[in-house]
Amino acid sequence: MNHVRLRPLVSAIILTGCSSAAFAQLGTNLSVDMRALALGNAVTADPPGISAVHFNPAALTKIEGLQTDVQGIVANFDIQREFSVPAGYNVFGYSDDPIVCHDGPEVSADLCTDFKGTVKGDVEYASLYVPGLKKMVDLGEGIPLAAPTAGIAYNPPGSKATYATAVYAPLIAGFGAENGNPGNYMGQQVALERITYLSPTMAYQVNDQLSIGGGIGMSYQAIALKTDLRFPNELIGMLRMIDEVVCTPFKDNSDIITDILLLGICNAEEGMNPFSKFGQMELAVEQSLSPSYNLGVLWEPREDFSFGLVYQSAAKMRLKGKYHIDNARSSQELIKGLMSSPTGQILAAILGFPNNVPASESGLVSMDFEYPAHMQAGIKYKIMPDLQINFDVGWTDYNAWDKFRFEFDRQISALKIAKLLSADIGDTSLALPLGFESPWNFGVGIEYSATDRLKLRAGYEPRTSSIPDGKRNTMVPINGAQLFGMGLGYRFDADTDLDLSIGFLRSRDTIPANTSSLSNQTGVNNILLNPYAGLNVKTNTKVTILGLNYRTRW
Template identity: 70%
Template sequence: MKLNLRLQPLAYAIILSSMPVLSHAQLGQNLSIDIRALSMGNAVTADPPGISAIHFNPAGLTKIEGLQTDVQGLLVDFNIRREFEAPAGYNVFGYSDDPIICNDIAEVGQKICSDFKDYAVSKVDHPSLYVPVLKKMVNWPQGLPLAAPLAGAAYKPPGSKITYASALYAPLVAGFGSADGDPGNFMGQQVAIERITYLSPSAAYKVNDNLSLGASIGMSYQAIALKTDLRFPNELIGVLRLIDEDVCGPFQENGNIVSDLLLFGMCNAEEGVGPFKSFGSMEVALEQTLSPSYNLGLLWEPSDDFGFGMVYQSNSKMKLKGDYAIENGRGGQELIRALGSSVTGAILQAILGFPSYVPPSETGKVSMDLEYPAHFQAGVKYKVLPDLQLNFDIGWTDYAAWDYFRFKFDRQVSALQIAKLLSNDVTATSLSLPLKFRSPWSWGVGMEYSATDRLKLRLGYEPRKSAIPDDRRNTLVPINNAQMFGAGMGYRFDPDTDIDLTVMHLRSRDNIPANTSGLANQTGVNNLLLNPYAGLNVKTNTKVTILGIAYRTKW
């Protein structure tokens, strides 16, 4: 009971606060760097675009002459839909009156749903951002796409073999929110994940006419924020509902010392708990102001028709720090109060180490060890015709580094003191969570056609293989495998000025059958955490659309 009432809201929401990294690091990877790269399926390691070579392959900076500036603007629209459906025979400890998928009016003593919905729908209502100065999430105006400016400058002195550059860009920005009462809110009503590189000193050296080397250092800000409702449709919580409604029913108005002693005072609770009731809500925000990393690149171009490039983007180990705030549901508070009202209940509390009181709200400090994963990418470009160039890249990201997520608290947490008896991954001041992610390889292809001396047309395609195992898929991470399509054009106004326009569309559909994911809908007494839709079929449909413009000019 203690585990359910105190550890679950705390651990559940902190786990959730880290989960956006898992999805959006992959969902958002390379989506907010450069619009020309998007139009080429991010297959640009051998043909890095302008100052954005800082990220894609810093060796490509040697192509810049004199002073050049790049300014880009992006409009991003997230469309995320989640569906929940009750399969045949759905129940949690004999109860099926889940208001998410049941049309019946809630009544005391009701157990079985007589009128299931075809499916319940959850929709993203607006983008969300975490604002460092305000230390909180804010909602972007509903219906408006998210706007993001990017900028950079590079300089190669006359006659020099070295090019210097720096840029402001966002390796990862994603966030969304839903309206109150949305069925998807039990895995995040508001989510925001940001990694913004605010300074990236870079240098590239032209070894000879065919070979260039480059390096960059990224100084980034990292933030993760989440607001979520909490519930635990689990067999153990079903037992508590059974005791409250069936065992305690006859004693609600006629309680006596005998019933208090035999039932540990549990029947004195003015409100019970159940598998479909809310256990409260929680907000978590973690950040790190300086998260350094580096990129190393090589570019080899033996001819005008062929080029080879590769880049290594280092990992970045961080210790995010922040705050959590829990609003505990009344049912949990009442259960602990009721136990303390009985002699046998108080003895049980002391033996098990249960708290004597659960406050309406709790706040505290928490830190999280997180490794931003390393990435390697290599590619080629080849002119199959004088006016037609094809690019092809393969890449690997070390998501297997997310074997465990570890959280540390600034004080002993009584819930963890109890939980450490149940798991080797828990101490009185820390919590380690096994994730077992994998490191996938992916590829992308791009095509650029020179229609005229001034106009270039581009197409790109990048299938994205998920790092999330099938038994870890979930609705907070509304993506498994994905496909990205890009199209764009480049126009040269004069020898010193280029304009790029791009439209990109990414889509991902996922089907999570009931009882298949330990982070969404798995049943069983050993799946207390991270299963707010236990026993339900879950489907997700995610669409991301980006419109972008880039202005590149030499001075």
């Protein structure tokens, strides 16, 4: 399968990050408003209708009387992931990774004799986290989804104040794959959602040139993740070497002396392998009410020029939910072997290892999470009476996503073992070191009035990556990106407008072997979410969004 096309509603991809992390700017503003999408989101000085609640509340003063906005969005999402072997590939002398190696159990060589070449691990379908069900739901391959959003605004006759509220999704994304997909070690299913379900907002016209506005957004936030786990690092490669080389003579004729000298490791019925599945982790955290606020200013000194400024506040949350971990037999056998030897028990006590590893573990989990603040400013200028250009610059504080730290309600066996290799792992905690940065970005849009009724639009927004080079990964497959938009607006009468828009976002990323500690860097301490150690990784993401917006004044 060369690629898989998905048709979910999306405005972001993360991982997660966590997810939701979002997934270069995690797809921000891809599905808030269709007219804004056609103009490259350069609308701070020229916000569209009731969506001004999000883009610049001050522009609500442009609305007269009672107005409603309804829009529907259909999205096509195509994520391709590739893995390949560089020259000299090995992890502690082993290269028979089943992801990239054809060799079966009948081949006893430590080094692979038949590599597969480029291996596909494409996303296969969309996944969304459903609040009521409290679980991720797979939409199925090729199933389109039309998602509506809506808003209402009212400007009382003769009043300088306008009141509005809207339902929209600043950030919603998810993807998944079937069992056995090579990409499942960086998230078999991932979902990151922020849905604003109530946004009471007021704008006030100070004078003919100046308007101000502000509003409170009441949102639902969720992060969900299901991922296979494996740790292809040097230490586990050494444990495999001990099992296959040192322990082989003692497998069937061990005694108390060998148990003491070899710490009981050789009593394990299944040894550790850097390329084997270490287990699977599934968790979901959410918060039903996450408030934030938007503030905006709109200055229109002339008919052909306007300036807009908006600040969207951060939202700090304490997300809570549940987790479930399935542990592979190899980790259970490692501890069982240590506990069979007096010296192994002493070593386990010194290292803080558990006395046993259960087949599965479940409980409660929580995390502190901050939805990042955003600031944007822009201008609208009419070059000619029928030709208008918009230009915006914006900044998002993704530096707040330095780490996603999960705190569990009890000690977890796998974490007690893994903590030896990473400061980001504790007996009851797990931190995903994302290290996001806070970039500046710009967007430009052009609107041409072909007739009194018809307007043609085009926009471009290059998106600088918020992910540093050393943290790139397949769980967040939108890195540096380009967004292209096109659309048209048609006025049926003085009170009815229709906007039809299409947007296309593309993002390609190449992660050479040993360059990212969240993807493919080798070494002893690169244990946490580094499942493709030593491999070359590539991602290719394409998002196509088609939307229709219907605005009516009453």
